[in-house]
Amino acid sequence: MSDDVQEVARPPVDSSEAPIVVRGLRNAFGEHLIHDDLSLEVRKGEIIGVVGGSGTGKSVLMRSIIGLQQPEAGEVHVLGHDMTRPSEADEIDVRSRWGVLFQGGALFSTLTVGENVEVPLKQFYPDMTDTLRQEIARFKVRLSGLADEAAFKYPSELSGGMRKRAGLARALALDPELLFLDEPTAGLDPIGAAAFDQLTRELKETLGLTVFLITHDLDTLYAICDRVAVLADKKVIAVGTIPELLALDHPWIQEYFNGPRGRSAQAAEQKGAAEQSEAAKSNGGRKPLANASAPGPDDREI
Numbered sequence: 001m002s003d004d005v006q007e008v009a010r011p012p013v014d015s016s017e018a019p020i021v022v023r024g025l026r027n028a029f030g031e032h033l034i035h036d037d038l039s040l041e042v043r044k045g046e047i048i049g050v051v052g053g054s055g056t057g058k059s060v061l062m063r064s065i066i067g068l069q070q071p072e073a074g075e076v077h078v079l080g081h082d083m084t085r086p087s088e089a090d091e092i093d094v095r096s097r098w099g100v101l102f103q104g105g106a107l108f109s110t111l112t113v114g115e116n117v118e119v120p121l122k123q124f125y126p127d128m129t130d131t132l133r134q135e136i137a138r139f140k141v142r143l144s145g146l147a148d149e150a151a152f153k154y155p156s157e158l159s160g161g162m163r164k165r166a167g168l169a170r171a172l173a174l175d176p177e178l179l180f181l182d183e184p185t186a187g188l189d190p191i192g193a194a195a196f197d198q199l200t201r202e203l204k205e206t207l208g209l210t211v212f213l214i215t216h217d218l219d220t221l222y223a224i225c226d227r228v229a230v231l232a233d234k235k236v237i238a239v240g241t242i243p244e245l246l247a248l249d250h251p252w253i254q255e256y257f258n259g260p261r262g263r264s265a266q267a268a269e270q271k272g273a274a275e276q277s278e279a280a281k282s283n284g285g286r287k288p289l290a291n292a293s294a295p296g297p298d299d300r301e302i
């Protein structure tokens with residue numbers, strides 16, 4: 001290194017507090033610069049929503065975090081591993097501790113749902129018996145809100161909502177600590193989308209997951225995200241709760257959250273919260289059962 005170039009001293013990464021740490025990320029495709037000095041820390045146990053206009057690089061960011069996109073510069077640490085130059089052992093360890101649901105579900109069309117869920121189990125636990133593997137797969141299918149019979153169906157026999165749940169079952173196959181969801185509610189009807197949101201929240205709470213969730217769905221942001229990261233101008237320009245973001249006067253943030261769709265999502269959230277509090281009062285102060293009156297998750301579709 002020449003004398004006039006100073007190495008930036010960065011604080012060490014504490015992966016017990018921040019399972020995902022991105023610093024100074026730079027990604028480009030030829031002349032097309034996507035990220036420039038992008039930084040983001042995801043806290044343990046949170047659902048972080050990642051938003052931004054189309055083409056701002058949300059999926060490329062996710063791909064950089066999970067090691068599918070080699071950045072031009074910057075650091076990416078996941079669960080304490082440096083993802084820009086992982087050793088083979090690092091890579092095996094970290095891949096067994098996360099689950100990913102890609103936009104289209106990315107299921108193998110020639111395998112049943114159950115067999116799809118078995119794929120990562122076979123890969124990471126080749127010595128597992130067939131019976132145990134099949135039992136685990138069926139459990140994950142049920143955990144994702146699908147009926148037992150769904151395990152024997154092929155992706156082409158499923159509705160869009162069921163395919164998302166099947167993809168989720170596969171993402172949960174290895175009992176991950178981290179869950180990556182790329183637009184999980186895209187293409188779902190509002191009831192299906194709300195049910196998927198509810199499931200994500202419940203899984204996060206019961207399994208102690210940290211969730212990195214890319215979405216355009218304002219209802220999802222209001223309903224389940226602890227914090228929201230906003231991508232614009234090739235960076236994460238803000239991270240915070242929705243009220244914290246609303247206090248900023250960035251034009252994109254204001255238009256996004258305070259535009260007609262943002263206001264209607266906010267009103268729906270406030271209405272839902274008021275109904276929950278009413279229900280709790282009439283239930284002797286106990287919390288009502290989550291989504292008790294909503295239709296069962298995709299039961300109607302099987």
Ligand SMILES: Nc1ncnc2c1ncn2[C@@H]1O[C@H](COP(=O)(O)OP(=O)(O)OP(=O)(O)O)[C@@H](O)[C@H]1O
Pocket residue numbers: 029034052053054055056057058059060061
């Ligand atoms: N493999 C690739 N080769 C060339 N350009 C790419 C590649 N992958 C992504 N891009 C470009 O990078 C930019 C960011 O893409 P990305 O898919 O991350 O956007 P996004 O924010 O997820 O968009 P959307 O909200 O529409 O899904 C886009 O201009 C896209 O065309």
